[in-house]
Amino acid sequence: MPAPDPSGGVAREDRIVMPGFVDNHRHSWQTAFRGVGSDWTFPEWAVAMHGTVKPHYQPEDVYVGTLLGRLEALHSGVTTMLDWYHVAQTHEHEDAAIAALRDAPARSIFCLGAGWATPRSVDDDIRRVRADLSGDGLVTLAWGLRGPEDTSMDTVARELKLAAELDLRTSLHIVAEGTQRPVGDLHEHGLLRDTTTFVHGNGISDEELRMLADAGSSLSISPDVELKMGFGFPLTGRALAAGLRPTLSVDDVPSVGGDLFSTMRTAFAAQRGLDGGLRSRDLVEFTTIDAARSCGLESRTGSITPGKDADLILLRTDDLTVFPVTDPIATIVSAGHPGLVDTVLVAGRVVKRDGVLVDVDLAGLRTRLLNSRNRIAAAAGISLNTPWLPRP
Template sequence: MKTLISGGTVVSMDPAVGDLGRGDVLIENGKIADVSERIDAPDAEVIDASDRIVMPGFVDNHRHSWQTAFRGAGADWTFPEWAQAMHGTVKPHYQPEDVYLGTLLGRLEALHSGVTTMLDWYHVAQSPEHEDAGIAALRDVPARSIFCLGAGWGSADSVDDAVRRVRADLAGERLVSLAWGLRGPEDTGMDALATELELADELGLRTSLHTGSDGTQRPIADLHAHGLLRDTTTFVHGNGISDEELRMLADAGSWLSISPDVELKMGFGNPLTGRARAAGLRPTLSVDDVPSAGGDMFSTMRTAFAVQRGLDGTLNSRDLLEFTTIDAAASCGLDAVTGSITPGKDADIILLRTDDITVFPVADPAGTVVSAGHPGLVDTVLVAGRVVKRDGALVGVDLPALKSRLTASRDRIAAAAGVQLGSTWCPRPRAK
């Protein structure tokens, strides 16, 4: 089967391919076969990309989609308030069906906004049935997803068992894979973390770990001293860690996922984008959670860009596109598969409208995507060559029915938790 994306402005994110003011992309059997100014393929299905930017789909390497039902509820929360609300108040009332619906609608939202690859950081651990529900939701979305199992609902033995069980369940899957969301040494101790990393190495799993410092702790230095830094680990946030520790991450080949909207709003501190680059790291960007922030990578890029330019004038729009495509794909171990429009890679491609009045006329494609892009521009999405969004609408998805089910799920959880939904909902009274 052949598909020809014809006549678009190609932003390939591959230096060897470059950008094309007018270009074609040929797809065969789900993979990119050729990228050129003009391709003759009379037997291919043609997707007209006139007035479109053609670029690789976004990669979000850190999102907790189980929280989707409570979108916007945490816009005013600090981190302690978010933790109490989501983990202390509502999470105990989540049933497997609630995990399924939140994850399903959250992944569909991401796909709708051009995120073709997403790491779903699962930490609503209650039972194996909850895990299975999260995996089932990712399987039901025609997108490339990584189920990052943040186990911890039982003993260390049950965590190991959960990881082995889920890994066996996902063996052989093409679009849904497994990563391990580790608990930090402050929760489990350094020896337990070392054991978990050994098991991750044995099973061939990449890992993700939330970290940060108030300036008195040195979490990365402690891990370095114990030989626990890996090029297969992505550290999330990291606010407050020192420049020396950032260099340790760079030397180890580790990755850093920055969630600028959440970090700024919840009081984590300035995102580490510029400091990470100065230390030799290639930072990546992520949404984190939609109770507190928007669920698209356009707003995430714009926040990271504006903050860093305000701090020191560094970064350009191409940097931000790299952070959210090829660099993020590499952090997930998928840069040989996705993240750029490169012959031989899977065709994970998005088409963005350039005739929309909010961006017209486009003078610089990369600059326009970063400075003015939004989900409404995402006209067409392909994952592994399959069209999953066409003419601005997801293909084969009954959104009205799913919306109704998610609303009922949210209302049931809120009632069980004693939460009054609305602008006044806050997990504890605010200080006068």
Template structure:
């Protein structure tokens, strides 16, 4: 994605892709989304990535930082974007740290100092053990930082995060699929951290929080049986709002907070009759059950349909964007299903043949 497709994204395609992602999330009941911006090329690309969530009614956090491995200073760029985003609007900002795995500790310190000056929370992808230790030794662990993934770091480093008041974001589907290691859900809880959940990237996995909760739940239950459905709901709502610095505005239906609410159908045959709401949402929830979505009291989805969105025009725009990028990158715009292997396929092969006939 970075080496082949990204160089061929003009700003208008960044806008189209970000718009689709934000609408997909809203359609799936995600009222608040942190967008880790990875298409860093020019100011016009950043502006397009900010314009898309502004054109949707969701609550969005634009997480901007230098590209991984980039030696370029980010100070002026961060300031430019920060001063253009209102503090009290639905679109806010965070700073994406490169961390000591990708740059020097001195640079991390400079970026954290800038984040403090501008009042920005920070997010940091962590892959290697030792990163958290290095940050702590230099006094750089902060309560306003969210560590993403962190697969394989030690229990001691997890406790360091907890002691600092930091948070952790787990992407169970991507982490398992890409071989990062087992999701850190249970270990984080033992260390005193309240995990939050993230989808990560939709070229690889589905873009809804239901499947993310379900994977995290199934994996940890299979390891030690320690979680309840209610835990997963908390990870995706109250704990997530706290990690984004929005606990006073959203995350729970509480007097004084904004009305960020989703309503799920209970008469659908895939969940009827609903006896245990939390268990139903975590074990059988899906975007098709999301009947209504409100963000800050505004209805953005009603009767299962996004409000004031021209879906035919959007689909036409997105197909043109996909085909243009694919042609420029020299990759197929679509992959076709391969015929099933008949010999030795057994029942699975027979099932596939039935599906093809249908």
């Protein structure tokens, strides 16, 4: 199908038009340390990012990391992104993250992570940010909850009640080990909600996956991180068998690439290696309409549908890495990459044209990000000239 020319010119026949990608779980504050954790396990990542560098983050570091991280995602076709913020230090740090998302010409959800090294009242904090993000503009709010592995059921119940009062969707990380049954525990206490997205989920049982499906909850799978960091195989096929439509997310760029093309390919290959399941169309739906639904945005984005906002991307078909394109969906999943993203529209506005982000001072932002990385590394006593292998 010929692609419309966003400049109003002649329609093109060498572009694929598709909904913009939706990433419902990414920690963009870590952008300055892109790639340093390729060899890390999860315990090593936790020590490095939360124990070593996070204490040295200033609001400017949060701002520039979040902004460059969001622009990177937009550059690779992610028109909607949930930014799972857990670098809590002060109100100024939170405000810097929100300001960065507002300065990026994209649809973003600021997911305020609760209880990550802050003695302040979580309830007061979420109310404060809610007052700032009270509309339905391009930047909205969600609440990143502590799960049953990190706090008491009473706390989970109280925070879910407050989230409902504030009309907020919630997200929480879970990974079960041994005899742990985090989803089962929440189910027994009546705390599963259709407004909650569970991140990862490795180790939970098929019975617990069915509980999530019955409750209408969502599941966000980060296949590259889960396989590389030792979480186990992604739950993609098991989730489908339990009646869930899984979604996919990047998670963090110190360890993995920041585009959903590679994320789809990893999830696809891992599941096909296990049981031959999945088809290319599944992966595209996981990263568009299914992910939009998990964010409560399915009426606005995630598909090319009359009445929805025009969150669209145009992909090159004349690039030698994909030419000739015979099956567009199969090509996107098997060979797609950010270099194909020629044009991006968010709510009908062209924010990337001819492969270049519109009205963005990337040179200045690159300088600020390098200065941020170097300052944090020096303050944390990290050498950037040798591989960094943190030890738990």
